[in-house]
Amino acid sequence: MPSIINIQSAFPHSIRQSFRLQHTIAQSAELHGFGFWTSEDVTLQFRPGRINSGIVFFRSDIDAHPSVPALVEYREEKPRQTSLVNGAARVDMVEHLLAAVKALQIDNLEIWTDQPEMPGFDGSSRCFFDILKEACVVKQPAFKPVRVVTESFRVGSGTQYITASPHPHGLNSYRYSLVPQENYPLEAQDYRFNLTPSNFTWELADSRTFVAKFEAERLIAAGLCKRVTAKDVLVLGEAGPIDNDYRYADECARHKILDMVGDFSLEDCDIVGSFESYRGGHSLNAECLREIVRHSMLLSDEYISQHNEIFCCDDKQHLKVA
Numbered sequence: 001m002p003s004i005i006n007i008q009s010a011f012p013h014s015i016r017q018s019f020r021l022q023h024t025i026a027q028s029a030e031l032h033g034f035g036f037w038t039s040e041d042v043t044l045q046f047r048p049g050r051i052n053s054g055i056v057f058f059r060s061d062i063d064a065h066p067s068v069p070a071l072v073e074y075r076e077e078k079p080r081q082t083s084l085v086n087g088a089a090r091v092d093m094v095e096h097l098l099a100a101v102k103a104l105q106i107d108n109l110e111i112w113t114d115q116p117e118m119p120g121f122d123g124s125s126r127c128f129f130d131i132l133k134e135a136c137v138v139k140q141p142a143f144k145p146v147r148v149v150t151e152s153f154r155v156g157s158g159t160q161y162i163t164a165s166p167h168p169h170g171l172n173s174y175r176y177s178l179v180p181q182e183n184y185p186l187e188a189q190d191y192r193f194n195l196t197p198s199n200f201t202w203e204l205a206d207s208r209t210f211v212a213k214f215e216a217e218r219l220i221a222a223g224l225c226k227r228v229t230a231k232d233v234l235v236l237g238e239a240g241p242i243d244n245d246y247r248y249a250d251e252c253a254r255h256k257i258l259d260m261v262g263d264f265s266l267e268d269c270d271i272v273g274s275f276e277s278y279r280g281g282h283s284l285n286a287e288c289l290r291e292i293v294r295h296s297m298l299l300s301d302e303y304i305s306q307h308n309e310i311f312c313c314d315d316k317q318h319l320k321v322a
């Protein structure tokens with residue numbers, strides 16, 4: 001069986017072990033909050049999704065409930081946030097929610113929303129992560145496709161870039177180097193992270209979004225962010241957070257990786273690779289995600305099922321349920 005021999009040599013044992021079954025939630029869940037940008041109240045409903053249906057947002061407030069899949073081809077460029085648009089279906093500020101979904105390895109999920117903007121809460125992923133975990137993440141009898149970065153590449157400019165490379169141990173790892181511009185009230189920070197559900201809950205889920213005081217004043221003058229206070233998110237003054245405290249000394253770099261996890265989830269597969277961002281943001285994350293396709297190999301669920309005897313997935317027996 002020459003094809004199996006080739007696969008075994010191409011993918012070390014550590015990478016083959018990263019294959020897993022798909023997941024959804026066992027029961028529906030609901031969240032209420034308000035959007036940071038629009039100040040509008042919003043209710044989210046999370047519902048279980050079918051195998052291979054992916055993460056899909058539905059607008060419950062619009063007739064016929066138009067939907068938009070959480071995929072990079074539906075991404076629309078918008079400052080300081082990640083937005084998705086498909087005809088009448090628009091959803092904004094989805095990155096902190098999607099980071100929690102990805103970290104919990106939830107692959108199939110319906111997210112019903114009665115407003116375009118997701119609730120902001122404290123600017124972290126914690127509320128999303130906890131409610132989805134309480135909804136009980138359950139396995140489904142199909143493999144999750146995996147995209148394995150096979151060669152190094154780089155996107156961006158000399159002052160802002162992401163480098164991607166194969167991961168020798170079959171992980172999805174991130175590094176963020178935060179080097180603020182002159183006069184920005186923040187010290188340089190650097191953080192490294194390997195994506196797993198437990199690492200996410202301990203290291204990233206509580207890290208909050210941040211904004212400099214002068215930026216916050218501009219947003220408020222433009223009529224935005226009226227309900228958000230410095231107690232809700234990190235508003236940085238010369239002496240540090242105003243009316244607030246850091247949860248970690250490097251909370252801002254951690255949050256930038258949280259954003260990367262959310263933005264890199266806009267591909268309907270797991271990713272094996274190492275990504276190091278130097279001052280990158282949402283736009284560069286999307287550029288990197290689009291570029292991955294040209295420097296990687298996609299192992300589909302069909303392909304993995306055909307070769308599951310060598311991919312050694314512990315959950316192999318669940319496939320017989322299908």
Ligand SMILES: [Zn+2]
Nearest residue numbers: 095209255259
């Ligand atoms: Zn963010």
